[in-house]
Amino acid sequence: MSKIGRNTECWCGSGKKYKKCHSGRDKQVPLSRGDAQGVLSLFSNVSKCSVPEGVKHECQTRIVKAHTLSKGNSLKAIAHEGHVLGLKHGLSSLERNSGRLTLERIGINQASTFTGFCSYHDKELFSCVEDESFKETKKQCTMLAYRPLMREVYVKEANYKVMQELRGFDRGFSFSEQLAWAKISNVNINGAKLSLADLNYIKNRVESSIEDHSFDALNHLILHLEHVPRIMACGIHGPIVDIFGNGLQEITSLDDKRPAYMTVNLLALDDNGYMIFSWLPEDGEVAMKFIESIKNCSLDILGDRLTNYIFTFFENIFVSSMWWESLGEKQERINELMMQGVIMHVYDLSMIENESYHYNAINVRGIVELY
The missing domain is CATH 1.20.120 (Four Helix Bundle (Hemerythrin (Met), subunit A))
Structure with a gap:
């Protein structure tokens, strides 16, 4: 490699001059765990x-x-006793659990906050x-x-x-x-x-x-549940597969087109359980394919498929400790689902398609369309 001028823009893409960026980088002291902790704290020190x-x-x-x-x-x-189980973010949690995502005890005052x-x-x-x-x-x-x-x-x-x-x-x-x-x-x-x-x-x-008080930007699908779900979750993502594992869209940085997104809420309101899907009408082609997979699924197994979906694609999840303890060996299955996509966004779709696990976390009673 030819010599880089000190005032040349650095080759790494930072936009800084080479002398202010990678010049002599190989001779610098490696960053410490404390440096890593300081950077990761950026996730939690923003208040606005x-x-x-x-x-x-x-x-x-x-x-x-x-x-x-x-x-x-x-x-x-x-x-239970003011606590739920959820994912704790940060370097300490990953070190404690050997790099695996694991549900840990969290007080409800701290759970799901920003x-x-x-x-x-x-x-x-x-x-x-x-x-x-x-x-x-x-x-x-x-x-x-x-x-x-x-x-x-x-x-x-x-x-x-x-x-x-x-x-x-x-x-x-x-x-x-x-x-x-x-x-x-x-x-x-x-x-x-x-x-x-x-x-x-x-x-x-x-x-x-x-x-403008119209509240008409989104379409919604509401699932009525038989009881309060044992897991609560919410988030937004671009669905790449439906609940059967059938492909919906490919999301790459090379595509100029914005992918379709869906917001999901799995929650309790007035002591009743609901799962609510919301999306922009312009994202309807992908969203409706996902919704059709829900409609085409037997209610007997729909809750289990939705449980697979939630643990695979979302991280803002909180569960009942009593339900978690009742799972026994199925806990490892949930842990594997949570690790899906963590490494380079790679998913094993056979895990999503699998029908052999019954969780008794979500039981769907009926479907309401609110388009």
């Missing part, structure tokens, strides 16, 4: 109200730990689901979808910052190792940037419908 600029003048200074899954309606329904709203807007925006009976209105379904959407925007913004910081974690690496690290870093940074752009597009559409 995520409402649109037009209503920020209403904000109060106190930023609260906003629950994406209601503490009063959902988490308390499955809690510092993404001020005290005023957390109350004002979501009072229609926190303080009113669930009537399955478009407003209520929209606001239920808005919570996990905003959490995902919050997480992706933090993830983007973390990925940029991780670009510099190749101190002390040989040049060939620096090249490999830069390639991985750029893929992750570009992926985070694209995902954030997708989510902000959906966010803007949903917020416009909230501001």
Whole structure:
């Protein structure tokens, strides 16, 4: 490789000059565990109200730990002694569990929270689901979808910052190792940037419908459950397969077209269980194929397939400790599902297709379409 000028833009893609970036990188002291902890703390040290600029003048200074899954309606329904089981994020948890995702005990005050709203807007925006009976209105379904959407925007913004910081974690690496690290870093940074752009597009559409009080940006499908589910979850993702494992869309950074997304809420409201799917009408081609797989599935096994789906594609999940203990050997199956997609977003679809596991976590009674 020819010599790089000190004032030349660095080859790694950071946008910095070479002298301010990778010059002499192989001779620098490798970063420590404490350095890694400091970067990962970017996930949790952001406190801001995520409402649109037009209503920020209403904000109060106190930023609260906003629950994406209601503490009063959902988490308390499955809690034992004020705790549920969920995934703890961070380096310490991964080290404690040898790099595997594992459900751990979490207090319901800390479960499913993010510092993404001020005290005023957390109350004002979501009072229609926190303080009113669930009537399955478009407003209520929209606001239920808005919570996990905003959490995902919050997480992706933090993830983007973390990925940029991780670009510099190749101190002390040989040049060939620096090249490999830069390639991985750029893929992750570009992926985070694209995902954030997708989510902000959906966010803007949903917020416009909230501001004009039409609440018509999303279509919804509501599943009525036989009882409060033993697992609670919410999130937004681009579905790549339906509940039978049939392909729906391929998501790559090479495709200029925005992938279709769906928001999912598995929760309890008024002591009743629901699973609610929400999507933009323009994403209907993919969404309706997914919905058709639900409609075409026997109610006897639908709950088990949805359980496979939730543990495979979502991470904001909380479960009853008593239910978890009742699973016995099936716990390992759940652990394997949670590890799906963690390494390079690779999935073993045979695990999703498998019908031999019965969890008794979700029991579907009926389907309501709210388009």
